Amino acid sequence: MFEFDIQHQDGRARVASFTTPRGTVTTPMFMPVGTQGTVKGISPQELTEIGSQMILGNTYHLMLRPGEALVEAHGGLPGFTAYPGPFLTDSGGFQVMSLGHMRKITEEGVTFKSHLDGSLVNLTPERSVAVQEALGADVIMAFDECPPFPAERDYIERSLERTIRWLGRCLEVKSKDEQALFAIVQGGIHTDLRQKSLDLTLPFNTPGFAIGGLAVGESKEEMFPAVAFTTAGLPQTKPRYLMGVGHPEDLVAGIALGVDMFDCVYPTRTGRFGYALTDDGRLNMNSSRPRQQLEPLDAECDCYACRHYTRAYLAHLIRAEEMLGPRMLSLHNLRYLHRLVERAREAIQERRYADWAMTWAERYFKGTVPGWFQEAIQSGQAEQA
Amino acid sequence: MFEFDIQHQDGRARVASFTTPRGTVTTPMFMPVGTQGTVKGISPQELTEIGSQMILGNTYHLMLRPGEALVEAHGGLPGFTAYPGPFLTDSGGFQVMSLGHMRKITEEGVTFKSHLDGSLVNLTPERSVAVQEALGADVIMAFDECPPFPAERDYIERSLERTIRWLGRCLEVKSKDEQALFAIVQGGIHTDLRQKSLDLTLPFNTPGFAIGGLAVGESKEEMFPAVAFTTAGLPQTKPRYLMGVGHPEDLVAGIALGVDMFDCVYPTRTGRFGYALTDDGRLNMNSSRPRQQLEPLDAECDCYACRHYTRAYLAHLIRAEEMLGPRMLSLHNLRYLHRLVERAREAIQERRYADWAMTWAERYFKGTVPGWFQEAIQSGQAEQA
Numbered sequence: 144m145f146e147f148d149i150q151h152q153d154g155r156a157r158v159a160s161f162t163t164p165r166g167t168v169t170t171p172m173f174m175p176v177g178t179q180g181t182v183k184g185i186s187p188q189e190l191t192e193i194g195s196q197m198i199l200g201n202t203y204h205l206m207l208r209p210g211e212a213l214v215e216a217h218g219g220l221p222g223f224t225a226y227p228g229p230f231l232t233d234s235g236g237f238q239v240m241s242l243g244h245m246r247k248i249t250e251e252g253v254t255f256k257s258h259l260d261g262s263l264v265n266l267t268p269e270r271s272v273a274v275q276e277a278l279g280a281d282v283i284m285a286f287d288e289c290p291p292f293p294a295e296r297d298y299i300e301r302s303l304e305r306t307i308r309w310l311g312r313c314l315e316v317k318s319k320d321e322q323a324l325f326a327i328v329q330g331g332i333h334t335d336l337r338q339k340s341l342d343l344t345l346p347f348n349t350p351g352f353a354i355g356g357l358a359v360g361e362s363k364e365e366m367f368p369a370v371a372f373t374t375a376g377l378p379q380t381k382p383r384y385l386m387g388v389g390h391p392e393d394l395v396a397g398i399a400l401g402v403d404m405f406d407c408v409y410p411t412r413t414g415r416f417g418y419a420l421t422d423d424g425r426l427n428m429n430s431s432r433p434r435q436q437l438e439p440l441d442a443e444c445d446c447y448a449c450r451h452y453t454r455a456y457l458a459h460l461i462r463a464e465e466m467l468g469p470r471m472l473s474l475h476n477l478r479y480l481h482r483l484v485e486r487a488r489e490a491i492q493e494r495r496y497a498d499w500a501m502t503w504a505e506r507y508f509k510g511t512v513p514g515w516f517q518e519a520i521q522s523g524q525a526e527q528a
Numbered sequence: 529m530f531e532f533d534i535q536h537q538d539g540r541a542r543v544a545s546f547t548t549p550r551g552t553v554t555t556p557m558f559m560p561v562g563t564q565g566t567v568k569g570i571s572p573q574e575l576t577e578i579g580s581q582m583i584l585g586n587t588y589h590l591m592l593r594p595g596e597a598l599v600e601a602h603g604g605l606p607g608f609t610a611y612p613g614p615f616l617t618d619s620g621g622f623q624v625m626s627l628g629h630m631r632k633i634t635e636e637g638v639t640f641k642s643h644l645d646g647s648l649v650n651l652t653p654e655r656s657v658a659v660q661e662a663l664g665a666d667v668i669m670a671f672d673e674c675p676p677f678p679a680e681r682d683y684i685e686r687s688l689e690r691t692i693r694w695l696g697r698c699l700e701v702k703s704k705d706e707q708a709l710f711a712i713v714q715g716g717i718h719t720d721l722r723q724k725s726l727d728l729t730l731p732f733n734t735p736g737f738a739i740g741g742l743a744v745g746e747s748k749e750e751m752f753p754a755v756a757f758t759t760a761g762l763p764q765t766k767p768r769y770l771m772g773v774g775h776p777e778d779l780v781a782g783i784a785l786g787v788d789m790f791d792c793v794y795p796t797r798t799g800r801f802g803y804a805l806t807d808d809g810r811l812n813m814n815s816s817r818p819r820q821q822l823e824p825l826d827a828e829c830d831c832y833a834c835r836h837y838t839r840a841y842l843a844h845l846i847r848a849e850e851m852l853g854p855r856m857l858s859l860h861n862l863r864y865l866h867r868l869v870e871r872a873r874e875a876i877q878e879r880r881y882a883d884w885a886m887t888w889a890e891r892y893f894k895g896t897v898p899g900w901f902q903e904a905i906q907s908g909q910a911e912q913a
Contacts, residue, residue, distance in 0.1 A: 180844060184851040186832065209819065209844045216822060217838065225836035434594065437601060447571065451610035453602065459565065459594045466569040466851060 145323040145350040147382050151488075153496040154524040155374065155401040158488045161382050163281035164321045165221065165229040168196035170382060170403035171487055173389060173480040174231060175411070179204045180214070180224050183411045184470040185477065187226040193446060193474065194481040197229045197282070199406045202274050203238035207257050207264070211277035219279020230280035231406070234271045234313075234327075237289045237355075237387070248288060250305065268312035276319055283317075284353060285310045287327045292360035299336055299356075303329040307343045314347060325384060327355040332365045334372050341376040351382040354402070358388045363515045367396055371522045374401040391420055391483055392507065395500050396516050398487045399523030405484075410476035415469040417461045420479040422506055426454075428472065433458040446478035447471070497524050530708040530735040532767050536873075538881040539909040540759065540786040543873045546767050548666035549706045550606065550614040553581035555767060555788035556872055558774060558865040559616060560796070564589050565599070565609050568796045569855040570862065572611040578831060578859065579866040582614045582667070584791045587659050588623035592642050592649070596662035604664020615665035616791075619656045619698075622674045622740075622772070633673060635690065653697035661704055668702075669738060670695045672712045677745035684721055684741075688714040692728045699732065710769060712740040717750045719757050726761040736767040739787070743772045748900045752781055756907045759786040776805055776868055777892065780885050781901050783872045784908030790869075795861035800854040802846045805864040807891055811839075813857065818843040831863035832856070882909050 144164060151158040159170045175182045175190060176199045182190060190198065200220050205211060217223040220230045236253070239246055243255030243264070252267030271286035287306040290299050310326050317324055326349040330336035344352065354373045357366050370385060377383050382403045388394075389407020397405060410420065417429040421441045426433065428440075433454035440449050440457060448457065448471035460468030490499035500520050504512045529549060536543040544555045560567045560575060561584045567575060575583065585605050590596060602608035605615045621638070624631055628640030628649075637652030656671035672691040675684050695711050702709055711734040715721035729737065739758045742751050755770060762768050767788045773779075774792020782790060795805060802814040806826045811818065813825075818839035825834050825842060833842065833856035845853030875884035885905050889897045 179848045179850055180841070181850050181852045184855070186852065186855075187836070188832070208848060209840070213820070213840055213844075217841070223838075223841055225841075435598070447573070451572070453608075455594070455598055456565070456602070456608055456610075459598075463564045463593060465564055465566050466855065467566045467571065470569070470571075470851065470855070 144321065147351070147380060149379070151492045153491045153494045154399070156398050156487070156491045156496045156523055157401060157403070158491045159382070159403060161403070163197075163229040163323070165227070165281050166196075168229060169488065171394070171398045171484045172196050172404055173394060173484050174199050174404060174406040175477050176201070176406055176408045177224060177226075178408070179208070180220065182477070183415065184466075184473050185411070187224065189447075189474060190226060190477075191228070193478040194485065195228075195477065197231055197404075198224075198226050200230055200232045200278055200280060201238060202232050202235035202271060202278065203242065203266075205278060206235065206274045207259055211274045215277040215279065219277070221279070229282070230278075231282040232275045232278050232280040232284065233386070234284040234286040235266050235274065236271070236287050239266055240289055240291070250308070252286075268309040269316045272313050272316050272324075276317075276322065280322065282323050282325060282351065285313045285324060285326050285349075287329060287355055289329070289356050289359065290331060292331070294331065296331075296333060296336070299329070299331045299333065300339070303336060303340045304343070307340075310344065310347060314349075323350040325349055325351040325353050327353040327386070328373055328377070329356045330369075331356055332361055332369045334369075337369060337373050338376065341373065345378070349381075351384060352377050353384040353386050355386050357385070358393075363393075363513070367400070367515050367519045370397060370402065371400045371519065389480065391480065392504070392516060394480065394483055395487065395503060396519035398484070398491075399496065399500055399520045401523070410480050411473040414472035414476045417468070417472065419472055420476045422503065424507055424509065428454070428458050428461050434462070440475055441479070444475060444478060444482065446475045448475045497521075529706065532736070532765060534764070536877045538876040538879045539784070541783050541872070541876045541881045541908055542786060542788070543876045544767070544788060546788070548582075548614040548708070550612070550666050551581075553614060554873065556779070556783045556869045557581050557789055558779060558869050559584050559789060559791040560862050561586070561791055561793045562609060562611075563793070564593070565605065567862070568800065569851075569858050570796070572609065574832075574859060575611060575862075576613070578863040579870065580613075580862065582616050582789075583609075583611050585615055585617045585663055585665060586623060587617050587620035587656060587663065588627065588651075590663060591620065591659045592644055596659045600662040600664065604662070606664070614667070615663075616667040617660045617663050617665040617669065618771075619669040619671040620651050620659065621656070621672050624651055625674060625676070635693070637671075653694040654701045657698050657701050657709075661702075661707065664707075666707065667736065668707050668709050670698045670709060670711050670734075672714060672740055674714070674741050674744065675716060677716070679716065681716075681718060681721070684714070684716045684718065685724070688721060688725045689728070692725075695729065695732060699734075708735040710734055710736040710738050712738040712771070713758055713762070714741045715754075716741055717746055717754045719754075722754060722758050723761065726758065730763070736769060737762050738769040738771050740771050742770070743778075748778075748898070752785070752900050752904045755782060755787065756785045756904065774865065776865065777889070777901060779865065779868055780872065780888060781904035783869070783876075784881065784885055784905045786908070795865050796858040799857035799859075799861045802853070802857065804857055805861045807888065809892055809894065813839070813843050813846050819847070825860055826864070829860060829863060829867065831860045833860045882906075
């Protein structure tokens with residue numbers, strides 16, 4: 144039911160098809176985040192039009208409001224949100240840590256105060272799976288702890304061991320064959336702890352693996368070697384999901400290292416703040432410059448905003464605080480990332496990924512490609528062991 | 529170029545086609561308001577899909593930001609906003625009165641402080657026409673004064689006389705044949721002043737006439753007799769536009785009295801506030817009731833929101849302050865008004881308008897149809913003199 148079929152490979156980068164009960168998706172892919180049951184400002188029809196494949200839902204937010212029972216009464220997230228394709232839900236663990244107040248972590252699970260009304264809530268591996276079964280996504284995530292950055296090495300180690308015990312409890316109670324549960328590899332930026340987490344996680348042989356505990360405050364110089372080490376240790380034959388990562392340069396570097404799935408609120412959040420993603424870097428639509436520019440946001444983009452509007456018009460919308468402004472910038476930014484992975488897939492298929500990535504980076508970084516990026520691309524060129 | 533062809537008549541209500549340079553529209557029609565060059569939250573593609581025909585632009589807002597020169601550089605409002613159909617712009621007069629600070633009205637025009645930055649701005653009949661020519665709408669409006677309610681009878685009389693002189697100045701400078709300028713009949717709720725305004729306005733023989741100075745604070749009992757009196761005095765062969773009016777019950781009553789065109793921010797504004805228009809009256813989506821309702825907002829509606837979402841989902845979006853909530857309620861409310869006038873046109877064509885209107889009102893007002901509404905429908909049944 145969850146077949147992962149690699150079709151092209153170029154160094155460590157790969158193009159694959161991933162079959163889920165609600166449709167087959169092509170990886171590498173970027174997954175838009177629908178935190179509260181909606182990708183902010185964007186309709187399901189638009190998601191389909193811009194090439195979205197799998198949509199993320201957040202267990203923490205949805206269990207608190209509107210509550211998973213209501214989503215389940217709609218037949219799960221597809222019925223609730225009217226997006227007809229595959230979904231992925233996170234376990235709630237990460238957001239309990241970042242949004243819940245006065246959280247207390249024990250072997251049993253996490254107790255926290257809701258950021259909405261201060262009420263006391265428990266989240267355990269068992270409850271996370273139950274909520275995710277009610278939400279009905281195709282891919283669900285193991286309940287894990289994502290330690291903050293920086294954290295004591297010792298804490299990270301005890302935490303990753305507990306995360307393994309929680310993984311066992313998740314798999315114990317999981318009851319639906321039509322949902323794939325992905326395990327999450329932790330270990331921070333420490334190679335030996337990553338290896339330990341891999342050693343403890345791989346035997347569970349879940350249908351996919353996530354790389355957690357990154358993009359939490361460490362530098363890119365620290366993050367990407369950890370990604371490279373982890374993907375090298377993961378089985379070739381299963382999808383790999385780098386959680387919460389989604390700047391354009393992160394996608395291009397991550398794909399080189401063999402990552403298949405990405406998600407991030409970045410494209411919609413930066414769009415709401417008035418920024419547009421392009422091959423020339425991030426355009427600030429709040430500045431006075433675009434206000435007189437009659438060209439499209441991105442002449443190479445095929446999104447609705449780029450096909451219909453000038454920069455001047457979009458800058459006017461932002462300045463006038465018109466809802467259509469954030470809506471259109473969010474749409475464009477999502478399309479930009481979808482198009483970026485489409486181009487990456489094409490380059491992999493034609494076995495010219497490293498060249499394509501470096502050409503893209505020269506322009507994007509305006510001639511000064513950072514060392515961490517170059518190293519990721521180089522590391523990706525080695526055939527995987 | 530601006531042919532107005534009446535196709536069906538039932539009492540004073542009529543169905544007509546109105547030809548403009550950017551397309552032929554069918555009246556009666558409701559015109560969505562795109563104050564700042566966008567119908568709040570709604571894309572041009574959606575406007576077309578829900579049956580919008582002519583879109584309103586506001587001269588006051590657009591001259592202040594982004595300035596009419598930028599709109600003209602885009603080829604006018606269709607190029608700027610990407611809505612490919614006909615537009616109508618107001619003259620700026622009404623909003624100078626309601627939004628400008630420290631305004632001073634003289635025979636020459638109006639001086640006011642911009643609500644955006646406090647800068648001093650002049651608006652005269654000549655400047656209003658020049659701005660409207662730059663904005664490039666198909667229908668433009670005479671620069672008039674709309675006295676507040678209540679106002680001294682004497683003031684209304686002097687104001688309407690000046691409005692006539694301003695109308696002359698507008699027509700004097702108007703230079704584009706592809707734009708139709710509509711005159712505006714004033715006179716408040718005073719029958720003799722409405723008659724005086726009609727007597728002074730009609731000789732200008734403009735291609736259409738607007739009814740101004742209403743929906744500014746007077747009761748419906750005061751407003752609708754003034755509408756009835758004015759439409760009776762306007763030529764049968766020209767379109768009639770009741771400015772700033774657009775609650776559902778106002779449309780049904782106004783159409784009975786021979787009004788052809790309506791505009792109002794109401795459907796989008798009330799949508800942003802969480803209210804949905806239906807044949808059963810206005811639904812409050814902020815209340816707890818819809819949060820558990822799995823049926824669509826309006827089972828009889830064919831808009832995207834009603835075809836895809838439950839009330840529970842939409843209520844969740846509103847509660848979670850998600851942008852898709854106001855967007856979808858605005859879309860539904862616009863579609864509701866478009867569908868309402870479509871049903872009105874069908875009833876006129878089948879010569880059963882009064883019956884249809886009273887049946888609609890029985891349900892909408894939950895059995896207690898107000899006197900002013902009944903009187904408007906009755907007054908509409910008389911064949912026009």
